[in-house]
Amino acid sequence: MRPDPSAHALAPAGEFSTSERNAVYRAIETRRDVRDQFFPDPLPDDLVMRLLRAAHAAPSVGFMQPWNFILIRDAAVREAAWAAFSRANDEAAEMFPQERRDLYRSLKLEGIRKAPLSICVTCDPDRAGPVVLGRTHNPRMDVYSAVCAVQNLWLAARAEGVGVGWVSIFHDRDVRALLGIPERVEIVAWLCLGYVDRLYAEPELALKGWRQRLPLEDLVFHDRWQAR
Structure with missing residues (x-):
């Protein structure tokens, strides 16, 4: 049986209080990509579930909710992931000009080993079937939706005092x-x-x-490309 839309009243859409609004902007403005400063203490299960619920509340095109979350706590699995990252990181260093390589190699990217929890976020393109409302003309909308879940999780983590680091340097196949x-x-x-x-x-x-950081005013156009 399909749900009856008339059975659900619209909720008020008023603005937040000043303190609530400030908290949202503070989370956005102070969010950081953490690479090396993690404590080894495990995160409580209820906290992890709050973060996952925040991620699951993200907007998704056609309400397809394409995400899955693989929780990785096993030290051996994380060590294998670090090894895959390390190989790719060595390859990445060689892609930069010589004068940038030393700076690149000085950046500490030890989150996989130090953080007690890793989460692999995935996107299932078949979650809502072959034809998805809103994805009919842009097949990447499912991935964009999954990235919204990442951002939700990240901002919730900031509010909870939890650091997050996004690792992208690895071969997909590994x-x-x-x-x-x-x-x-x-x-x-x-x-x-x-x-x-x-x-x-x-x-x-x-x-x-x-x-x-780039100046915002250089990135804002009006009505047409590069119209300032």
Whole structure:
């Protein structure tokens, strides 16, 4: 039986209180990609479920909810993932000009080993069938939806005092084989999670001279491309 839409009243859509609004913006503005500052203490199960519920509340095109979350706590699995990352990281270093390689190699990227929990976020393109409302003309909308789940989780983690690091330097085939992910399912993110007591005041890559934040006014156009 299909649900009756008339049975569900619309909820008020008023603005948040000042303190609530400030908390949202604070989470956004102080969110950081944590690479090396994790404590080894395990995250409580109820906390992990709160983060997953936040991720699961993300918007998704056609309400397809394409995500799955693989929780990885086993030290041997995380060590194998680190080995796969390490091989790819060595390859990545060679892709940069010589003058950038030393700085690249100085960045500590030890989250997989240090964080007590990793979460592999995936996208199942078949979750809502072959034809999905809103994905009919852009097949990547399912992946974009899964990335919204990552962002939800990340902001919730910031509010909970949990650091998150996104690991993207690996060969897809290595993680797929390690976790038994089917070929049709796309790997979206490997996230490292753990408690932290300090975060960089600005993005770490900016502070260490890798790249600076772009001025917002250079990125905003009006009505047409590059119309300022």
